[in-house]
Amino acid sequence: MGNFSKAIATVDESTSREELYLTHHAHVLRLCRLLLTDRYEAEETAQEVFLKAVREQQAQTPVRSWQSWLTRVAVNACRDRRRSAWWKWWQEKQSEFDAEALPSHSYTPEEQVLNREEHDRLWSSVRTLSTRQREVFALHFAGWSNQEAADILGITTGSIKRHLFHAIRHLRKALGDHS
């Protein structure tokens, strides 16, 4: 998991807009998807994040690391979206069927059912995590170290470890209790 972040960390700071988008979009989208647990909201938020990045580039603001800048902006954007009244209303109303969330056709019907159950159970478990736990887990999932995650979220390393432990324990329970 750490390879992804290390790979994008090597990109030069003076990258063009296209390069910036191609290099970081998948990372930002995955982060937003984990934080918002919704595909379409995550895509919209990722677009907002890149719009802000383009404005920063136009304003020629010195950015030390685009990767950490984008991560920080994405975390804040997701936090703002979750706080908004629209998000709460939409969260209650949404009940449409997502066909692309279905598992691959290479599985047998039994496997498909089992995978689907496990998939839904785990995502439901992610939705029940607290905001802080989810943020810490998302950053861990994106390959950030504890110290880097602490810098991004503005909390101590000890808090990061504690939140990550509780989040992972919660998610492992959703898979099946191994403790």
Added chain:
Amino acid sequence: MTRCLRDYTLLLLYKGDGTDQQWSHLSTCLLCTARYRQLVHDLEKIGQILASNPPPRIAAPQSSLFRQYWFPAVAALAATLLLVWGSVHWWSSLHPSRVAKTTAQPEQVSEFLQESVVPALFAMTDINSEPTTLVRVSSSAYVQAALEGGWPCERQEPFLTLGCEIHPFPLLLREQSY
């Protein structure tokens, strides 16, 4: 180190933290090694699943709960209001004196009007004029005045002469003097 590692410590080791003692225990203890492998396996599985798109949300349970229980809730509220209104009505009918005490009796009203309102309305002094000093005349003065055929001055005006010109019945007195 003989004790097995906690789950928290296993996670720290997975993240690259942990002491040398913990690492050496992990390499020697079969149980901890198995638990560590299980942790790594679970994290990989979680990573694989969460790499896919999240499933759609289902309708929130709050709204369905409201739809299911709105009628009993409204009925209970109405019953409570009815009970409160009934008890207040019953209590007021049981203790009418306490309620009546708050309203004034007609005798009290007329007494108040006589004592306070009438003197205030028909006062002889003008509010805007200079304050005058009223001197109460004792009954002996009236007697003396009656004997002398005059009328005692009740009001002493500073600009008036010694002769008392203000009295209630000047014509009558004049007639009497003749």
